[in-house]
Amino acid sequence: MDFTVVWTAAPLIAKGIGMTVLLMACVGTLAPLLALPLALAREFGPAWAGRAVSAFTWAMRAVPTLVLLFFAYFGLPALGIYLSPTLSALGALIVSAMGYNVEFLTSGLRAVPAAQIETCRALGMGQGKMIRRIVLPQALPVAVPPLFSNLTLNLKGTSLAGLVAVPELTSIISGLISETYRPIELLLVAGAIYLCLNSVLIWLQARVEERLDVRWRAARAERRAAA
Template sequence: MDWTVVTSNAPLFVSATLNTVAIAAATIVLSVVIAFPLAIMRDSRFGFLRWVSAGYSWTTRAMPTLSLLFLAYYGLPQFGIYLDPVVAAITGLTVIAAGYNMEYIRVGLQAVPAGQYEACRALGIPLSIALRRLIVPQAMRTILPPLTSNLTLLLKGSALASLVAVTELSGQAMALISYTYKPIEILIAVALIYLCLNGVLVGVQRLVEQRYRLQD
């Protein structure tokens, strides 16, 4: 095995890895931010909000991620909307991820005893404060494991961005393989990089779990 194909192309691996991290990080943050209000709307007392949230959840979870990426990058220009490849990739991945994340968050919020909500209403605590100070910290212990699993899949799923002209890790690896004819060395290097990135994500999960465990 010739590992010089990896070392000699190290700058390309670094650049592609940074693109992967940027896409994954932006998608993770945006999808979680969007998913929280959608999860709250899903159990709203207003029927219109429930229908909007339920429709979003059903549509995004039924739609293939690749089709939405193609729609964002190749379809929107038909309406005069032109997105940068990275922006298109983040948009497509975020829309899909939010549909899954909202269901995990919804289940976590439902796992909090109803008495907690009733106590907040009885004390006149605004919903925004009740969620931030009381409900969400309790729900996080239920939300975090499945949410982190989905975010891990999202990190690996960022490889689809290569199909909309983004030079991320997997796409760069395929380009190098076609040029060097050294698939084993390159794929092993890529696998190790993904392993390290997912290790960081799992480490963050453990830190957050420890924080909320200490609040018991």
């Protein structure tokens, strides 16, 4: 095997890594942030909001991400909405991830004992304060592991963006293979890069879980002291 082609194409590969990391960071940040209000509306909002959110999650989990991507890139222009390839890919990846993130966050919210929620309401605590101080500190530690697991899938899903001319890592590697006819070396490098990126996510997940656990224990101790 000859890895000379990898060193020669290092700047181009670095560009692909940068785009992949950008897509992953945007999806990993925006999808949970946008999913949280939907999960809260599903659990604490009116009945019609819960039904609407359930319909959204059902649709997003049923429709392949690739279909959403093609709709954003090819379908929206037919409706007079024009997005760049990067925005089309981001929109599709975020909306697809939201369908799963809402379910993970809902599971976390439902893990909070109903007796605690009823007690807060009986004491006259506002719903916003109850969610901030009682519900979320207990729900997030439950939801974080599946959210991060889904993010690792989203990282691999960024490779779909290359189908609409986004210069992410897989797209760059594919182009280099066509030019150099060195598939083994380039694919080994691509696999190693994805492995490193996923390892960073796993490390970050452990740190976030540890911090949330510490905060949850502190909040529980505070409530016990107050009682």
